[in-house]
Amino acid sequence: MSRSRESRILDAAGELLLTFGYRKVTIDDVARRAGVGKGTVYLHWASKLELFATVLMRDAAAIVVEQLSALRADPAEIRLHRTMRGLFLLVMQRPLARAFYTGDTELLGALGTDTKIGLQVTTDKAAMMPRYLGVLHDNGLLADDPAADPGLLYRLSAAATGFFLVERLGSAALDVDLWGKADALATTVRRGFEPAADPTPEALEAAAPVVIDLYEHLLTDLSRWLPEEDTP
Numbered sequence: 001m002s003r004s005r006e007s008r009i010l011d012a013a014g015e016l017l018l019t020f021g022y023r024k025v026t027i028d029d030v031a032r033r034a035g036v037g038k039g040t041v042y043l044h045w046a047s048k049l050e051l052f053a054t055v056l057m058r059d060a061a062a063i064v065v066e067q068l069s070a071l072r073a074d075p076a077e078i079r080l081h082r083t084m085r086g087l088f089l090l091v092m093q094r095p096l097a098r099a100f101y102t103g104d105t106e107l108l109g110a111l112g113t114d115t116k117i118g119l120q121v122t123t124d125k126a127a128m129m130p131r132y133l134g135v136l137h138d139n140g141l142l143a144d145d146p147a148a149d150p151g152l153l154y155r156l157s158a159a160a161t162g163f164f165l166v167e168r169l170g171s172a173a174l175d176v177d178l179w180g181k182a183d184a185l186a187t188t189v190r191r192g193f194e195p196a197a198d199p200t201p202e203a204l205e206a207a208a209p210v211v212i213d214l215y216e217h218l219l220t221d222l223s224r225w226l227p228e229e230d231t232p
Helices: 005-020 029-034 038-044 050-072 080-092 095-101 118-140 154-168 179-192 201-223
Strands: none
Touching: 005 029, 005 038, 005 050, 005 095, 029 038, 029 050, 029 201, 038 118, 050 080, 050 201, 080 095, 080 154, 118 154, 118 201, 154 179
Protein backbone atom coordinates (compact mmCIF):
# COMPACT_ATOMS: atom_id res chain seq x y z
CA MET A 1 0.00 0.00 0.00
CA SER A 2 1.36 3.42 -0.95
CA ARG A 3 2.01 5.92 1.80
CA SER A 4 -0.53 8.66 2.41
CA ARG A 5 0.01 12.15 1.09
CA GLU A 6 0.73 13.55 4.56
CA SER A 7 3.27 10.84 5.29
CA ARG A 8 5.00 11.39 1.97
CA ILE A 9 5.27 15.09 2.73
CA LEU A 10 6.80 14.32 6.13
CA ASP A 11 9.21 11.84 4.54
CA ALA A 12 10.29 14.45 2.00
CA ALA A 13 10.67 17.15 4.65
CA GLY A 14 12.78 14.88 6.84
CA GLU A 15 15.10 13.90 3.98
CA LEU A 16 15.61 17.52 2.93
CA LEU A 17 16.10 18.68 6.50
CA LEU A 18 18.94 16.21 7.04
CA THR A 19 20.54 17.05 3.69
CA PHE A 20 20.35 20.84 3.66
CA GLY A 21 19.27 22.06 7.10
CA TYR A 22 16.13 23.90 8.10
CA ARG A 23 17.08 27.37 6.90
CA LYS A 24 17.86 26.27 3.33
CA VAL A 25 14.78 24.14 2.70
CA THR A 26 11.60 25.73 1.35
CA ILE A 27 8.04 24.49 1.14
CA ASP A 28 8.50 24.41 -2.65
CA ASP A 29 11.41 21.99 -2.16
CA VAL A 30 9.31 19.74 0.04
CA ALA A 31 6.37 19.79 -2.37
CA ARG A 32 8.58 18.81 -5.32
CA ARG A 33 10.24 15.99 -3.37
CA ALA A 34 6.85 14.67 -2.20
CA GLY A 35 5.26 15.00 -5.66
CA VAL A 36 2.48 17.34 -4.54
CA GLY A 37 1.58 20.98 -5.03
CA LYS A 38 2.77 23.67 -2.65
CA GLY A 39 -0.83 24.38 -1.69
CA THR A 40 -1.26 20.77 -0.65
CA VAL A 41 1.51 21.14 1.91
CA TYR A 42 -0.17 24.22 3.36
CA LEU A 43 -3.47 22.34 3.43
CA HIS A 44 -2.01 20.14 6.16
CA TRP A 45 0.46 22.51 7.87
CA ALA A 46 0.00 26.23 8.30
CA SER A 47 3.69 27.05 8.12
CA LYS A 48 7.13 25.68 7.40
CA LEU A 49 7.84 25.73 11.14
CA GLU A 50 4.87 23.53 11.96
CA LEU A 51 5.67 21.08 9.14
CA PHE A 52 9.23 20.51 10.27
CA ALA A 53 8.24 20.41 13.93
CA THR A 54 5.91 17.54 13.03
CA VAL A 55 8.89 15.76 11.47
CA LEU A 56 10.64 16.02 14.84
CA MET A 57 7.49 14.92 16.65
CA ARG A 58 7.30 11.79 14.51
CA ASP A 59 10.90 10.99 15.36
CA ALA A 60 10.26 11.54 19.07
CA ALA A 61 7.23 9.23 18.96
CA ALA A 62 9.29 6.52 17.25
CA ILE A 63 11.82 6.67 20.08
CA VAL A 64 9.09 6.30 22.70
CA VAL A 65 7.77 3.25 20.82
CA GLU A 66 11.20 1.63 21.08
CA GLN A 67 11.48 2.56 24.75
CA LEU A 68 8.11 0.97 25.43
CA SER A 69 9.18 -2.18 23.63
CA ALA A 70 12.25 -2.44 25.87
CA LEU A 71 10.23 -1.76 29.03
CA ARG A 72 7.67 -4.42 28.19
CA ALA A 73 10.37 -6.97 27.39
CA ASP A 74 12.31 -6.48 30.63
CA PRO A 75 11.01 -4.76 33.81
CA ALA A 76 14.62 -3.96 34.80
CA GLU A 77 14.69 -1.40 31.98
CA ILE A 78 12.66 0.95 34.19
CA ARG A 79 15.78 1.52 36.32
CA LEU A 80 16.95 5.08 35.77
CA HIS A 81 20.46 4.25 34.58
CA ARG A 82 19.18 1.70 32.10
CA THR A 83 16.50 4.05 30.81
CA MET A 84 19.08 6.78 30.25
CA ARG A 85 21.50 4.37 28.60
CA GLY A 86 18.79 3.15 26.23
CA LEU A 87 17.67 6.67 25.40
CA PHE A 88 21.23 7.75 24.62
CA LEU A 89 21.72 4.86 22.19
CA LEU A 90 18.38 5.44 20.49
CA VAL A 91 18.98 9.17 20.10
CA MET A 92 22.54 8.92 18.85
CA GLN A 93 21.54 6.47 16.13
CA ARG A 94 18.76 8.72 14.78
CA PRO A 95 20.15 11.83 13.00
CA LEU A 96 17.18 14.11 13.69
CA ALA A 97 16.91 13.13 17.34
CA ARG A 98 20.65 13.50 17.72
CA ALA A 99 20.46 17.02 16.30
CA PHE A 100 17.63 17.90 18.69
CA TYR A 101 19.32 16.51 21.81
CA THR A 102 22.74 17.95 21.01
CA GLY A 103 21.39 21.40 20.21
CA ASP A 104 22.40 21.40 16.56
CA THR A 105 20.89 24.75 15.60
CA GLU A 106 22.79 24.76 12.31
CA LEU A 107 20.67 21.82 11.15
CA LEU A 108 17.43 22.50 13.00
CA GLY A 109 17.35 26.23 13.48
CA ALA A 110 15.15 26.81 16.52
CA LEU A 111 12.64 24.07 15.71
CA GLY A 112 12.75 22.67 19.22
CA THR A 113 11.36 25.80 20.85
CA ASP A 114 9.92 28.14 18.21
CA THR A 115 6.76 26.18 17.41
CA LYS A 116 3.69 25.08 19.32
CA ILE A 117 4.55 21.46 18.55
CA GLY A 118 8.19 21.82 19.52
CA LEU A 119 7.22 23.36 22.83
CA GLN A 120 4.70 20.59 23.39
CA VAL A 121 7.40 17.91 23.07
CA THR A 122 9.47 19.63 25.75
CA THR A 123 6.43 20.25 27.96
CA ASP A 124 5.13 16.68 27.73
CA LYS A 125 8.50 15.18 28.66
CA ALA A 126 9.06 17.69 31.46
CA ALA A 127 5.64 16.87 32.92
CA MET A 128 6.32 13.12 32.86
CA MET A 129 9.74 13.13 34.53
CA PRO A 130 8.69 14.06 38.11
CA ARG A 131 6.01 11.36 38.01
CA TYR A 132 8.49 8.81 36.66
CA LEU A 133 11.06 9.68 39.33
CA GLY A 134 8.35 9.52 41.99
CA VAL A 135 7.41 5.99 40.95
CA LEU A 136 11.04 4.93 41.11
CA HIS A 137 11.50 6.39 44.58
CA ASP A 138 8.26 4.89 45.90
CA ASN A 139 9.57 1.46 44.88
CA GLY A 140 13.08 1.88 46.26
CA LEU A 141 14.71 2.45 42.86
CA LEU A 142 15.80 6.05 43.44
CA ALA A 143 17.96 7.21 46.33
CA ASP A 144 16.43 10.64 46.89
CA ASP A 145 12.78 11.65 47.07
CA PRO A 146 11.98 14.04 44.20
CA ALA A 147 9.08 15.47 46.21
CA ALA A 148 11.44 16.49 49.01
CA ASP A 149 14.42 17.46 46.84
CA PRO A 150 13.52 20.17 44.30
CA GLY A 151 17.04 20.08 42.93
CA LEU A 152 16.95 16.39 42.01
CA LEU A 153 15.51 16.84 38.55
CA TYR A 154 17.95 19.67 37.85
CA ARG A 155 20.91 17.55 38.92
CA LEU A 156 19.75 14.66 36.76
CA SER A 157 19.08 16.89 33.76
CA ALA A 158 22.46 18.59 34.07
CA ALA A 159 24.31 15.28 34.38
CA ALA A 160 22.53 13.57 31.48
CA THR A 161 22.45 16.59 29.17
CA GLY A 162 26.22 16.86 29.37
CA PHE A 163 26.61 13.47 27.68
CA PHE A 164 24.52 14.66 24.74
CA LEU A 165 26.06 18.11 24.42
CA VAL A 166 29.63 16.84 24.54
CA GLU A 167 28.91 15.22 21.16
CA ARG A 168 28.91 18.74 19.74
CA LEU A 169 32.29 19.49 21.30
CA GLY A 170 34.38 16.88 19.52
CA SER A 171 34.12 13.92 21.88
CA ALA A 172 35.57 11.66 19.18
CA ALA A 173 38.97 12.75 20.47
CA LEU A 174 38.21 10.86 23.69
CA ASP A 175 38.40 7.57 21.79
CA VAL A 176 35.21 6.11 23.31
CA ASP A 177 32.72 4.36 21.07
CA LEU A 178 28.95 4.87 21.21
CA TRP A 179 28.33 1.96 23.57
CA GLY A 180 31.17 3.06 25.82
CA LYS A 181 29.60 6.50 26.08
CA ALA A 182 26.21 4.97 26.87
CA ASP A 183 27.82 2.83 29.58
CA ALA A 184 29.54 5.89 31.03
CA LEU A 185 26.20 7.70 31.24
CA ALA A 186 24.63 4.67 32.91
CA THR A 187 27.47 4.48 35.44
CA THR A 188 27.14 8.18 36.27
CA VAL A 189 23.40 7.91 36.82
CA ARG A 190 23.65 4.62 38.71
CA ARG A 191 26.24 5.96 41.18
CA GLY A 192 24.74 9.41 41.53
CA PHE A 193 21.02 8.73 41.81
CA GLU A 194 20.23 5.11 42.70
CA PRO A 195 20.53 3.10 45.93
CA ALA A 196 23.70 1.04 46.27
CA ALA A 197 21.81 -2.25 46.54
CA ASP A 198 20.20 -3.81 43.49
CA PRO A 199 16.38 -3.75 43.53
CA THR A 200 14.37 -6.87 44.17
CA PRO A 201 12.43 -8.49 41.32
CA GLU A 202 9.26 -7.68 43.26
CA ALA A 203 10.08 -3.95 43.27
CA LEU A 204 10.71 -3.97 39.53
CA GLU A 205 7.51 -5.89 38.81
CA ALA A 206 5.49 -3.49 40.96
CA ALA A 207 6.88 -0.34 39.36
CA ALA A 208 7.06 -1.49 35.74
CA PRO A 209 3.32 -1.28 34.89
CA VAL A 210 3.12 2.26 36.30
CA VAL A 211 6.17 3.40 34.33
CA ILE A 212 4.87 1.76 31.17
CA ASP A 213 1.56 3.58 31.63
CA LEU A 214 3.43 6.90 31.87
CA TYR A 215 5.24 6.19 28.60
CA GLU A 216 2.00 5.13 26.92
CA HIS A 217 0.41 8.44 27.89
CA LEU A 218 3.46 10.30 26.58
CA LEU A 219 3.18 8.43 23.28
CA THR A 220 -0.51 9.34 23.05
CA ASP A 221 0.33 13.00 23.61
CA LEU A 222 3.03 12.97 20.92
CA SER A 223 0.94 11.01 18.44
CA ARG A 224 -1.95 13.43 18.36
CA TRP A 225 0.09 15.69 16.09
CA LEU A 226 0.79 12.96 13.53
CA PRO A 227 -1.08 11.68 10.47
CA GLU A 228 -3.11 8.58 11.20
CA GLU A 229 -0.74 6.40 9.18
CA ASP A 230 2.22 7.52 11.30
CA THR A 231 0.43 7.09 14.64
CA PRO A 232 2.08 4.18 16.51
